[in-house]
Amino acid sequence: MQALSIEGLQVRYPGLPVPALDLAGLRLEAGEMVALAGPSGSGKTTFINIVTGMERAGAGRVVWNDEDIAALPEGGRDRWRARNVGLVMQDFHLFPGLSAEANVLLPQRLSHLRLPDGMQARARDLLARVGIQRPDQFVGTMSRGQMQRVAVARALVGRPGVIVADEPTASLDAEAGASVASLLVDLAEEAGSTLIVASHDERLIGRMSRTLRLENGRLAA
Numbered sequence: 001m002q003a004l005s006i007e008g009l010q011v012r013y014p015g016l017p018v019p020a021l022d023l024a025g026l027r028l029e030a031g032e033m034v035a036l037a038g039p040s041g042s043g044k045t046t047f048i049n050i051v052t053g054m055e056r057a058g059a060g061r062v063v064w065n066d067e068d069i070a071a072l073p074e075g076g077r078d079r080w081r082a083r084n085v086g087l088v089m090q091d092f093h094l095f096p097g098l099s100a101e102a103n104v105l106l107p108q109r110l111s112h113l114r115l116p117d118g119m120q121a122r123a124r125d126l127l128a129r130v131g132i133q134r135p136d137q138f139v140g141t142m143s144r145g146q147m148q149r150v151a152v153a154r155a156l157v158g159r160p161g162v163i164v165a166d167e168p169t170a171s172l173d174a175e176a177g178a179s180v181a182s183l184l185v186d187l188a189e190e191a192g193s194t195l196i197v198a199s200h201d202e203r204l205i206g207r208m209s210r211t212l213r214l215e216n217g218r219l220a221a
């Protein structure tokens with residue numbers, strides 16, 4: 001269970017006259033399910049990159065439980081993320097030469113000396129629940145919608161304290177999108193994970209307990 005406190009956060013990019021992200025204060029409780037909405041360019045991906053430690057904040061504190069990840073060097077942020085975050089990125093970051101199941105299990109293999117008991121069965125179960133019938137299929141031969149589902153299964157398999165998803169239903173038709181959205185919500189609930197979802201999909205936004213709307217890098221009222 002991970003709670004988030006942000007204080008005095010500013011992210012600036014060269015060439016942008018105003019900060020891409022400017023958050024005086026924000027608190028998310030552990031286990032909260034939050035939608036991140038706002039027009040294109042409003043700062044949603046920047047927010048995700050900062051709260052997962054993929055990018056370093058220029059100024060401010062980004063505290064998960066009692067660890068300020070904004071104060072950690074890149075290697076420390078990477079280790080914190082591997083321990084705590086299940087990520088679904090817009091471009092999936094899957095390995096095309098590996099099967100769906102191998103992709104789902106890869107982060108677990110890298111972060112444990114030995115694959116934890118039951119992990120392989122959980123991977124197969126999650127793949128079935130996201131609608132992947134052939135766990136042995138190489139990801140390089142899959143459609144974008146199938147890849148998106150594999151990425152969702154990979155994010156959930158380790159029961160992370162935080163699940164962060166950037167447009168997790170963008171490549172899916174309405175029916176598949178609704179089932180992936182339900183799975184994200186159900187599994188986050190089961191594991192007590194804090195869930196942050198950036199989305200333009202109003203049905204997915206409606207499943208969250210709270211919506212943060214960004215406008216020009218700031219939280220809208």
Ligand SMILES: Nc1ncnc2c1ncn2[C@@H]1O[C@H](COP(=O)(O)OP(=O)(O)OP(=O)(O)O)[C@@H](O)[C@H]1O
Pocket residue numbers: 013014015016020038039040041042043044045046047
């Ligand atoms: N590396 C960068 N260098 C310069 N400007 C950047 C960089 N990354 C993002 N920006 C700018 O910061 C602002 C916020 O971008 P961000 O990608 O966070 O928006 P977004 O809300 O995720 O948009 P979308 O819905 O289109 O994905 C935009 O004006 C963008 O052009």
